[in-house]
Amino acid sequence: MAVSQSSVFSESARGDAALSQINITPLIDVMLVLLIIFMVISPVVSRSLDAKLPQPSKEAVAPDTRPMQLVAQADGRYRLDGVVHDLGTLGSALVQSAATDPERVLMVSASDDADYQSFANALAAAEDSGVRQIAHGN
Structure with a gap:
């Protein structure tokens, strides 16, 4: 199992090149998890409220607004x-x-x-x- 000097240097050179690239697989995993969380939560958050607004009375007279x-x-x-x-x-x-x-x-x-x-x-x-x-x- 003799290893030549030239092969050791070439292996380390390839290893450095592989480490200098960005691995985007974890980033994609995180983005997919966040997407699923937002898809599950958004219908719960966007439900409507039952609000009864006051209706104006027809017999109300506008007050005198002049000071x-x-x-x-x-x-x-x-x-x-x-x-x-x-x-x-x-x-x-x-x-x-x-x-x-x-x-x-x-x-x-x-x-x-x-x-x-x-x-x-x-x-x-x-x-x-x-x-x-x-x-x-x-």
């Missing part, structure tokens, strides 16, 4: 939707507006020459009256 306008003026008076109030009557007017439509937005703003205290009083009156949605207007 109420409250403007603090320089003379210490307040204009609520065009009606002039002082600080004492403003609270009752806001309570009445909040009672009729509690979801209506109140836009509070101040005239250009009004001081900050009148604007702060308007905000305090709006919060005390029970208005839920208060915004700052122009």
